Amino acid sequence: MGPVTHLAAGVLIGASIGTATGQPVVGVIAGSVGAIFPDIDRPGSVLGLLIGHRTLTHKIEFVLGVGALAMALLGSTPYAITSVLSFVTGGISHLILDAITRSGIQPTLFLPVHFKGPLKSGSILVELPLIIIMLLCIKKVLGVTI
Numbered sequence: 001m002g003p004v005t006h007l008a009a010g011v012l013i014g015a016s017i018g019t020a021t022g023q024p025v026v027g028v029i030a031g032s033v034g035a036i037f038p039d040i041d042r043p044g045s046v047l048g049l050l051i052g053h054r055t056l057t058h059k060i061e062f063v064l065g066v067g068a069l070a071m072a073l074l075g076s077t078p079y080a081i082t083s084v085l086s087f088v089t090g091g092i093s094h095l096i097l098d099a100i101t102r103s104g105i106q107p108t109l110f111l112p113v114h115f116k117g118p119l120k121s122g123s124i125l126v127e128l129p130l131i132i133i134m135l136l137c138i139k140k141v142l143g144v145t146i
């Protein structure tokens, strides 16, 4: 999926977790970062040139490992827990969204399974409706009235 779709998912997840824990801003920021973080290996990036796209950074073990490292560094304050939970859940949303595209992903290092779906990544006809639905959900979760 494209970065805006991943970002919308991360904002939605972070807003949901942050609202539940009383820290919506922390949740939105951490969920957003977590949701776009796996694409640090995008084609053209240094990491993408070294390891390829949708490889190590698109594994559940990678997302959980970064979350565990963040938890070790941040401690167990309420802000840290909301941040790490939002980050990890945002990262998992990234894997799920990429897994339903035609290219798909192999989500784990240890099992030779490759998930893929029917959706074309980058297609406005696929991603725009998803983004609109997530924006409506974000509006509802945050209680925004226009």
Ligand SMILES: [Zn+2]
Binding pocket: 001, 038, 039, 054, 058, 094, 098
């Ligand atoms: Zn990705």
